[in-house]
Amino acid sequence: MSDPGTVALRAVQDGSVQAVAFSPDNKRLASGGSDTKLRVRSIGIGPPPLEVPTDGSVSGIAFSPDGTRIAVTDFEQVFLRDSATGAALWQGPLDPGNSVNSVRFGPDGRLIVATDTLVAVLDQASGEIKQRITVGPPLIADVDLSRDGTRIAVAVDERHGGNHRHAGSARVYDVATGKEISRLARMEAAVFAVAFSPDGLQVLCCAEDDTTRMFEATTGKQVWPTPEDIDDQVTAPSCLAYDPKGKWTVVGGSDGFARVLDADLGIEKGRAPKLNPGSPEDQSFGAVTHVAFSPNGKHAASASIDNVVRLFNLEGKELYTVSTDEVLALRFSSNGRWLGVGTMNGPLVIDNGEANQG
Template sequence: MSEPGTVALRAPQDGSVQAIAFSPDNKRFAGGGSDTRLRVRSIGIGAPPLEVTTDGSVTGLDFSPDGTRIAVADFEQVFLRDGTTGTALWQGPLAPGTSVNSVRFAPDGHLIAATDTLVAVLDQASGETTRRITVDPPLIADVDLSRDGSRIALAVDERHGGNHRHAGSARVHDLATGKELARLTPQDAVFTVAFSPDGLRVLCCAADDTTRMFEAGTGKQVWSAPEEPDEQVTAPSCLAFDPKGKWTVVGGADGFARVLDAETGDERGRAPKLNPGSPADQSFGAVTHVAFSPNGKHAASASIDNAVRLFNIEGKELYNVPTEEVLALRFSPNGRWLGVGTMNGALVIDNGEANQG
């Protein structure tokens, strides 16, 4: 039995890895990025490695629910590939001359892909676009799909374009009709969004240094995270929901990942745990990525001090693994593995048998 924090797989690449995905059976790990290669590796003993040449930088990956296909956001196109051979089943752009930033499967089998300005719903069999949701002014900074696949949340950064104003919003759209259902408008750009497991609420982080929870159906704010007692600016920029809906984790520029109560926004714990005045605790940096394990007991964070941490809801650290600069962070479906995409490849960290499920 391996110790939590053991690196189970290393997948070097000649460039950055900004898109990663695990197969539904937890046995395969896919990564892609700037070196125009899609690589799929078995974790432990399994199928032989698969390597596919791509058109450009890979920015998004997702396995189909049955694991037989892989959706790839490949420069200006979306590819649907056979999960065993890598053969392209179909390909196509969402809009000519526009890069695709993300792609994922909905529960009904459709693909959801996004660029800076639009979200497209694609038929899996043909690649045909069945619905478009456009955003004006751009930029779509992040998207999240509700668990049942009926709604999509958008983080919108309105600082771009001719007016250069400091503005943004978090929006919820019905995927079947494209209709906007709710909107929350902080004082600045919205960086990221996440649905609660039941799809009734949305959490968002904004450039006005706030973390807010709002109702997905109305846009009514439920809470805004309380300010720090010492008035330190936390500058939240990444977040995730506990799959059970009880907790959220939020990372910020102050170097902490905070676990918040999903009902109230009150802080339950934070990582790393610091010893006041200790020189060893002065080297941590801004948190850039966070994720919650499927069992809801642990969260992971990556920060610019080149460390990946796994910790419980109280902030107690289970491991700290040195890495290069992290560009992607994702748990396997069973929580046993933590995938990490970095500036020079990818790795899979073993969380231990006791921490899966």
């Protein structure tokens, strides 16, 4: 039995790793990045590594729910491949002139793919686009899919191009019709990240005006903070995640902390890293760039620009810290045993320990 924080897999490669994904059986890690190759490696004993060339830098990877297929995005194209052999089942451009940034499988097997200005729903069998949701000139900063696959939340940054206003929005769209259902009211800042609650009724978002907000998915009404709440603390939130059980959220900020918040009230429960008693008051940590929640809702992980990956509990107590190269991707396996990390110099898998599974 390995101790939590043990690196179970480390691979050095020529180029950065911008996307990682675990197979549904938690036995393989897929990774890809700037060296224009998709790699699928076993964690421990298993089949030899699978290596498949791509046409450009890999930006997104997702396994199908049954693990037999793997979707890959690179530059302007989307690929669907056999996860065992790497054989291409279909491939094609999505939105010429715009990079393809992410891909995921919906519960019905369809693919949800996002570019800078478009969210598309693709048929898995053929790759045919079944629905287009065009956001327009602004930049799509982040996308999340509700657990039942019926709604898409989009974080929009309107500062790009010739428009330098501090503007943006958090929006919710219907997958079937492509129509906008709601958007967060009173938002006047670029939105960086969005996440649905497990029941799909609420959306968490963070923005460049130093706010983290929860709003109703169907109405856009803000749940918290309430108008009477006053928060003058500068945390500069930039990344977030929802506890799969729906009770907690974690938000990472450029002040160096990952904060665990009560999902119903927005009240802080804990933060990591912890300040050491007796240490100088000017203790500082690198800005947090990635956060993720474990499937059991008991732990969260963060990565920061001081090149440290942390696993911590709801109160912020650290279970481990692991030094890495600069982190570009962070993801838990579905059983919580593994933490996949994509870095500037290759992927690694950190063992969270058998006791932290489930």
